[in-house]
Amino acid sequence: MKKLIHAAIIAAVSATPTLAANVNLVDGDTIKIGRKTIRIVEIDTPETYKPRCEAELVKGLAAKQRLRQLLDAGNVTYEPTGTDRYRRTLAHVFADGVNVGSVLIAEGYALPYRPGADAKLERLRAWCGPDAQL
Template identity: 35%
Template sequence: MLALNWPGGNASLADVEQQPQALFQQVSSPQFAICGTVRRTCVVDGDTFWLDGIKIRIADIDTPEISQPRCDYEYELGMRATYRLVDLLNVGPFELRTIGNRDEDQYGRKLRVVIRDGRSLGDQLVSEGLARTWTGRREPWC
């Protein structure tokens, strides 16, 4: 279902949007909550969620860690990002788009950009101060 591959090398979100054959999946309106022991459709943290049993990493952002934060500020901001992502995903339908030439990360999560009404939900989290644009490496939050 989500095993989509972007033809070609590195691609930006603009590249994906300009391609008439842009690879994406339209997602209806599932209801998300914070993940518990059963992980089917839920939010793990500000940049990771499960959809129909598939783990997805939002490819265009990085948010603070909540499972192993390095300071109280990181944990608090990470929790705000997590709850905000739940809210954003629950607003209504969205698209999952592939970007770049990697389908999965090293942890087996599908790498996708989440789009609603032509805007990345990751960009929205960045504009709200809850995330950073992904640059290819993690930066400290503390």
């Protein structure tokens, strides 16, 4: 019963539209709404905090800028799917009903997230070139 109440509260809060002006960007795949940090699930964008090459930084900043544009299109909502090891909420994020993660992938700003070192290296090489190493 306690889990059902908790799930209902989370669903109600996340379904409440947030104005884009109240959403802060951490990077191209992570946002903050109030004190809650939300990692957009199923995508990965290039790093801006500790990029491994200049091209990754440039691409990461472009992804962050595009995410801002998408979020500015309308009310922001999210559907939580869990939490990660950093205690961030994993969620599908929507702006005016549009899944921003799907748009970022379709437009080439993000890659689909797959776990594991091989997948991580593949993403890094997409951003930094074929000779990039972890």
